[in-house]
Amino acid sequence: MSTYYNSEDLKKFGSIGAFGAKNLADDFFKYYGDVFAEGALSSREKSLIALAVAHVLKCPYCIDAYTTDTLEKGCSEDEMMEAVHVGAVMAAGITLVHSTQMINKAKELTM
């Protein structure tokens, strides 16, 4: 294996069940399908959320898949980029909000 990430592997996602624990894979894919179906949120909105999550969790497979998917669902470049910023600001905020713990602890320990 020369690289850790290979775009061809994305196409093999559906066959993870072939390696064992097929029932778990099947359950996952059913859940996956149900989550992304049109619901209270449109599948277009869900796709934008997925694109943001893909960036926050830094998964190149998901970035590939949900860039294609958001384009296919008719999202504009602006919408896609704003979704990424939502993910980024959440990640930054989550990091920063934890500084309150650091501040508390520091105060506890210092004179």
Place this chain on the structure above:
Amino acid sequence: MNPVKSLKARKHELGESAFQLEVLNDRLTLGKHLPLFREKLAPIDLFPLKPTEIDIFQVNVGKMCNQVCKHCHVDAGPDRKEIMTQETMQLCLDVLKKHKFRTIDLTGGAPEMNPHFRWFIEQIRAIDNDINIIVRCNLTIILANKKYHDLPEFFKQHRIEVASSLPFYTATRTDSQRGDGVFEDSIKALQMLNAVGYGQEGSGLILNLVYNPAGAFLPSGQAGMEKEFKRALKAKYGIEFNHLFCITNIPISRFLDYLLVSGNYSEYMEKLVNSFNPTAAANVMCRTTLSIGWDGYLYDCDFNQMLDLKVAGKAKHLRDFDMEALTQRSIIINQHCYGCTAGAGSSCGGEVAK
């Protein structure tokens, strides 16, 4: 950058239909084995592919166009001189006098650039007052020249259904596919159509928009997309329309050129094949449509027309029109047909698998 000239004028090898078919059938250079389209039809009892009921008479009145869109399957443009003569139009009218069709669908190029366009429509209306006449209007033609400014009125007068391409509701993505300034002019043209009543509730004047992806991806979710288009166009420009049709780009002509040059060809074909949908296959438009070329030859669809794949059988020209034989013919298929059967399917009227 949009090409300034057609492939034909640039003497590009893809300007030849035979070469396009060679590319489509060269499965080795794809780097992977792609099944033949007919191998997908056979197990679902659709091979040979037969017409169901021919009720749409689609006439391509010429390849001349004021635009040179990147994805154009016609390879149309201002440099294309092939247009239907009045004599050939008369042959169409003779067929319409003899046979009943639900719809006559006029396409091009920009059909309005054919000097006999208005005469042709008047003659059709004189023969059949009820037939649904669709004009595939590229919108910018309405503003291209003073002599076209009254087209909305003319369309209204003859109760024409207008079907117009608008690749997206933003300027960047529309212009990248259709040329600089196309979005702005399209918006103005849509407002002119709205002003005479098109797309307005209760007017009976139908204005449908046609969306196709500006790139190597498929369209998805016509209903959701229609909602977005309606919301965006109404909020920003006050524009109203009836329906949005989502169309898949067929891998021929200038779109094939784009796929090859951008390195997307193999992936795109694979995606089309993997998205093959039997329900869409059962409803492909060639089963109900007959396509007429500018020179009067008969084809199964506008795509086959551009690949010069004339209908099977002896009677290949309007002069020898034989409805009986056409109803029984086998439709000519090839690898580009995967474009009509991917996902929810694609036709001139949008998705086909409801």
